[in-house]
Amino acid sequence: MWWERNAVYNPGVAVYQNKITLLYRAQGPEWVSRFGLAQSKDGFNFKKVSEFPVMEPEINEPFERLGVEDPRIIKMGESFLITYTAASLYPARMARKGAESLFKEGVPWRIRIGLAETKDFNTFEKLGFLLDDLDAKDSVLFPEKIENQYVLITRSNPNMVISYSPNLVTWTQPEFMAGPRFGMWDGLKIGAGSTPIRTKDGWLLFYHGVNDKKIYHLGALLLDLNNPKIILYRSKKPLLIPEKPYEKKGLTPNIVFTCGAIEWDDQYFIYYGGADRVICVATCHKDLNGIF
Template structure:
């Protein structure tokens, strides 16, 4: 259960954005999800940069049609063309049990069931959002053939830097975008090779260096745990160090990853992160890092601050998921925007002090 000593006020309007609010990119497509949005404050608006997952409408009950970028879709400045693959639902070597992916019988992911792009939503009050009718950032090039996902937005001076997952048959890499105004987006290239994800960049330099949290996914040896790295220029990252790991028997025993951009407090950098247990239930929790040595974990919460309890969090495209990519802070109050059930967006507001009070020294 969510900690009883941390009042969490879900918006009465939740879910704030649902798939039906999104205009599909093509007339014969359907939107499966508008979720896991990067969050920023720009001028007098709250910005959500949504991950929009969509696919061709499925009209043949015997087959699944999956979309991906065409192999020749490399030209910048134009929307890269889409191709599709038709798969037999009764093929003995294919596994369709997970609605998000199609695997072979050995467990290898062969395709995603949708392709994602990034799309802007705006609000003046933080609850009523207007969603753009067209994509803001469309996948592009070989490293993004299966889509772009789960952005995080860090403001540094007058620029906004957006990390995102670049997905292809080669794995999940990490890309970087920049924008001054959420109208024009500049591609800064890939900053981490596959397989890595859940990258958040700290909002200021520490000791003359930029810092990021990231989550490599080892094969064979190791676990999907949280690391930290530094950079002189936001593009070349090194000095990678293990930060914190899984905890057997707790809510974050299966995988963890950074969620929101670290929040600077007098006590340290507050990191709101997601964790999953062995039943694939995703919750949000918190940790505290040293202000001057962010590679040092000061404290960590044993219980999550947010668990999938509401109906819209427990049921949906992939139920039992709360997954945040950003928050806005006003004084001592934080509003965290989070994806629910891999299909919609919601928000929850809480007092930062109540979270900090529940943090404990790590085991």
């Protein structure tokens, strides 16, 4: 299909009607990002649900002019909540020096945290933007409230920050949570990957880290169940590095980038984008031996 001709990658994942459901990012010749949908009974063999995008940027929405990107999914009650990156440009007269300096040729990119909801992965309702004055991406909600608060981890480059809300509308000022570790595999910048998974030992969060050669890796954090600002463990070594040809060569080389992981039987299935071009999956046993 034309709308996904150039790339399909960075899917969010959920279990719906006993099937692993991928909400994936797709790009066509004009490079605008949209979301497609695919499902699987075994986690490896997927069938596309629709020939058309299930979610697209709004034509008249200034925050989404370049697309909807990198969905992350949680189940909350009877609904699935989806955080995503809304991509656009600052108007030239509003471009800030800080924004200009982050991108090639001074293009004033504007990125916001979008929120959408679905009950059936057929109809999607956009609920607005979170922390809508902040340039942020790599945003994940926790799948349950903690002390009656929604909890959001996002990226304020180059760090991960955390914020709380009673209602998904008003949010606390983001607080520092974790940063790069100089000289290590995540020494340049980091960002949340999958939505957090509750384990008996803490919240398991797979995340990406970029080193000084701009190579993306995947690692894991274990966060305190009652106070997720507290990091109990952090990967000393990456769990996944670009090794395969489809991870090393694509639209952007040397990238493994996850937006979703689920529990399936006795394993974690981690879905990730390879080199901003293809969708991949990695698995690890739920006992997490060797991860921390």
